[in-house]
Amino acid sequence: MNRNAAPIRPKANGPLSRWSRPGVLIALALMAFYAVAPLWWLVVSVTKSRIELYNTSGMWFGAENHLLENFHQLFAYEHGLFFRWLGNSVLYAGVGSVVCMVISIMAGYSLSKFEFRGRGFQMGLIMFSFLIPTALLTLPLYLLFSGLHLTDTVWSVLIPSFVNAFDVYLAKEYIDGAVPDELLEAARIDGAGEIRIFRQIVLPLLPTPAATIFILTFVGQWNNFYLPITMLRGSDKWTLSLGLFSFMQTKQNTLFDPTTIALAGAVVSIIPLAVVMIAMQRYWRSGVALGSVKG
Amino acid sequence: MDIASDSGRAGIRENLTPRWKKRLGHKGMMFGIPFFALFLFSFIIPFFYALWESLYVRKSSGLGIGTAATHFAGLEQYLRVMKDGSFWAGMGRVAVFTCVVMPLIMIFALVEALLIDSAKARAKKAYRFLLLIPYMVPSIVSTLIWVYLYSPGIGPLRRMFLAIGLDVNFFSPQMLWVSMANLLIWMNVGFNMLILYGSLTSIDPVLYESAKVDGAGELRIAWSIKIPMVRGTLVLTCLLSMIGMLQLFDQPLLFRSASPETVTANFTPIMTIYNYTFTAGGDYNYAAALSVVLAIVIGVISAIVYGVSNRKER
Numbered sequence: 001m002n003r004n005a006a007p008i009r010p011k012a013n014g015p016l017s018r019w020s021r022p023g024v025l026i027a028l029a030l031m032a033f034y035a036v037a038p039l040w041w042l043v044v045s046v047t048k049s050r051i052e053l054y055n056t057s058g059m060w061f062g063a064e065n066h067l068l069e070n071f072h073q074l075f076a077y078e079h080g081l082f083f084r085w086l087g088n089s090v091l092y093a094g095v096g097s098v099v100c101m102v103i104s105i106m107a108g109y110s111l112s113k114f115e116f117r118g119r120g121f122q123m124g125l126i127m128f129s130f131l132i133p134t135a136l137l138t139l140p141l142y143l144l145f146s147g148l149h150l151t152d153t154v155w156s157v158l159i160p161s162f163v164n165a166f167d168v169y170l171a172k173e174y175i176d177g178a179v180p181d182e183l184l185e186a187a188r189i190d191g192a193g194e195i196r197i198f199r200q201i202v203l204p205l206l207p208t209p210a211a212t213i214f215i216l217t218f219v220g221q222w223n224n225f226y227l228p229i230t231m232l233r234g235s236d237k238w239t240l241s242l243g244l245f246s247f248m249q250t251k252q253n254t255l256f257d258p259t260t261i262a263l264a265g266a267v268v269s270i271i272p273l274a275v276v277m278i279a280m281q282r283y284w285r286s287g288v289a290l291g292s293v294k295g
Numbered sequence: 296m297d298i299a300s301d302s303g304r305a306g307i308r309e310n311l312t313p314r315w316k317k318r319l320g321h322k323g324m325m326f327g328i329p330f331f332a333l334f335l336f337s338f339i340i341p342f343f344y345a346l347w348e349s350l351y352v353r354k355s356s357g358l359g360i361g362t363a364a365t366h367f368a369g370l371e372q373y374l375r376v377m378k379d380g381s382f383w384a385g386m387g388r389v390a391v392f393t394c395v396v397m398p399l400i401m402i403f404a405l406v407e408a409l410l411i412d413s414a415k416a417r418a419k420k421a422y423r424f425l426l427l428i429p430y431m432v433p434s435i436v437s438t439l440i441w442v443y444l445y446s447p448g449i450g451p452l453r454r455m456f457l458a459i460g461l462d463v464n465f466f467s468p469q470m471l472w473v474s475m476a477n478l479l480i481w482m483n484v485g486f487n488m489l490i491l492y493g494s495l496t497s498i499d500p501v502l503y504e505s506a507k508v509d510g511a512g513e514l515r516i517a518w519s520i521k522i523p524m525v526r527g528t529l530v531l532t533c534l535l536s537m538i539g540m541l542q543l544f545d546q547p548l549l550f551r552s553a554s555p556e557t558v559t560a561n562f563t564p565i566m567t568i569y570n571y572t573f574t575a576g577g578d579y580n581y582a583a584a585l586s587v588v589l590a591i592v593i594g595v596i597s598a599i600v601y602g603v604s605n606r607k608e609r
Contacts (some may be wrong), residue, residue, distance in 0.1 A: 020413075020513055024410050024413055024414055025414065025418065027406075027410055028407075028410050028411065028414060028418070028422045028426075031407055031410075031422075032422055032425040032426060032427060034481070035425055035426050035428050035429050035481070035484075035485065036425060036428055038429075038437075038440045038441065038444060038481065039405075039428065039432070039440070041440070041451060042440050045443075045449070053449045054448055054449055056460075057451065057454075058444075058449070058450065058451025058453055058454070066311075092456045099433070102329075103329040103330045103333065104330065104458070106326040106327065106329060106330065107326065107327040107329070107330035109326050109332065110323050110324060110325070110327035111327065111328035113323060114319065114320050114322070114326075115316070115320050115323075116317075116320030116321060116323060116324045117320075117325075118324075122327065122331065125334070126341075129334075129338060130597075131594040131598065132342065132590055132594065133509020133538060133541070133542055133589065133590055133592075133593045133594075133595055134542070135542045135544075135565050135568070135586065135589065135590075136342070136345060136586045136587065136589065136590035137337070137338060137341045137345070137389075139345065139568060139572055139579070139582055139583060139586050140341035140342070140344040140345040140348065140583065141337060141341045141342065142572070143348065143579055143583075144340065144341055144344055159333065159336070159337055160337045162333050162337075163334050163337050163338060165334070165338075168330060175586065188319075194322045194325075198326065198602065222433055223433050223434045223435070224540055225434070225435060225544070225545045226420060226542075226544050226545070226565065228567075229569075230569070230572070230573075231537075240433070240435075241433065241545075243437040244436065244439055245435060245548070245549065245552075248439060248442070248549055248552045248553075249552050250341075259443070259449065262439065263443070266436045266439050269433055269435075269436055270431070270432055270433065270436055271434055272529065273431060273432075274431045277431045278431075286332070
């Protein structure tokens with residue numbers, strides 16, 4: 001942001017600055033080590049057999065590479081149940097965040113650019129909902145959905161993921177600044193319909209908030225645990241998180257040790273989230289900053 | 296937060312008839328309908344449903360199985376919540392934990408952000424990426440990794456501490472808090488660093504120039520310029536993480552699978568609610584009352600923190 005201003009800064013010349021430069025780098029390296037070391041352990045461990053896991057140093061590879069064997073075990077578990085979980089997670093997070101993105105932008109546009117009765121009330125509802133923890137809603141949602149026979153279906157996880165008041169707020173704030181009223185007026189004078197204006201004029205101006213909402217919702221859904229564990233019973237509808245949790249649970253009470261499978265599953269469930277985040281980092285970085293400054 | 300920022304809009308529409316304006320407003324409202332319909336269905340209705348459920352009590356009459364009758368009980372459930380020692384113990388546990396861990400996360404994130412901000416351009420980019428890696432790991436996976444790292448069987452940490460002569464059981468009642476705090480710090484520092492770094496980069500560098508001319512060192516600049524400038528962001532991110540942490544559920548649940556005797560079924564408020572809903576006989580009415588009380592506590596805390604931070608900024 002102020003990158004162009006950097007060269008103007010005078011060279012550091014206090015008594016402190018002589019050692020502060022390497023000091024900063026060493027401190028950063030230590031912090032980076034703390035951040036990355038657990039994942040290094042995971043990567044190393046996923047190449048080991050069960051016996052090696054217990055008998056070799058955790059931070060370096062064993063004599064043999066059991067990576068393929070471990071993945072084979074994971075994928076063969078209960079006839080490929082893991083793939084179902086992967087598919088479900090992609091479905092819940094992907095569809096959930098696309099729908100959420102579309103309806104949040106529409107609602108944000110409505111609140112930002114139109115005057116109608118009840119607009120202030122709608123805005124107030126959105127603000128009020130920030131104060132209500134999602135945990136309060138999960139239980140009554142469960143009761144409501146079980147009355148409608150929706151529990152243990154994909155809808156029980158998908159429908160709540162469509163609704164995010166903070167995303168609407170984010171979209172409204174962004175549209176306030178990015179979409180000039182004059183543009184809309186001009187289009188109306190030219191006789192364009194409201195839907196056409198929205199699709200052809202407004203939407204092309206909004207890649208940043210759209211990507212931000214998508215990514216924040218995607219991460220939220222991928223990490224979601226309390227809602228799915230409340231709603232879903234059948235293991236064929238579980239998410240990756242629930243599946244991994246079930247691996248952890250079975251450890252105690254059976255002879256079967258799922259540790260190697262759990263580690264392989266953990267590696268696989270990192271990949272989609274990391275890919276989405278790295279691919280879209282340009283957007284969510286600025287979006288996160290936007291959310292924090294405006295929020 | 297400006298709800299109505301429509302200065303100037305009126306000027307453009309002066310020449311339009313009121314009827315036309317009203318019709319335009321109605322059309323505009325249509326764009327919000329999908330959201331508000333779903334909001335009604337998955338937010339407003341459940342919200343009132345929880346309040347409603349919490350006013351009833353379900354009692355099985357006599358010996359009959361499945362002949363439980365539900366009747367209106369007023370605030371009886373809430374009186375029960377007030378007297379529920381294990382629920383409030385869980386609340387206190389989480390509150391104390393939050394008060395200790397939150398500042399640690401924020402200080403850690405702030406130090407990271409300041410260090411990155413003072414590094415050279417290339418190092419900046421690389422470290423910002425490396426330090427953000429934990430944020431890209433799904434939360435259940437983070438917990439799983441650390442539970443294994445702590446585990447006496449396959450975890451390297453136990454062995455490392457044994458090598459320096461310390462026998463540490465990470466799941467013992469005393470260490471459990473440290474173990475969980477470390478996990479939450481690891482998970483949350485990156486994201487908070489990103490937000491704080493974002494607001495550090497928006498400070499006008501001219502301020503640093505004049506401070507340097509006046510002979511201020513880098514530490515002095517960080518303390519007297521950078522930190523005061525990001526205080527608003529700091530309070531906000533603090534608030535957001537605090538609300539999240541009061542709803543602690545996934546992490547203790549996984550720790551419970553590693554050490555069920557230390558992490559009890561009612562360890563945190565949400566775990567208590569989950570427990571009453573699914574394992575302790577399905578007492579939905581009581582679970583609803585617990586949810587409402589938890590929401591009130593969180594709502595009040597958020598309102599106070601928000602109010603205090605807003606007043607300070609003015």
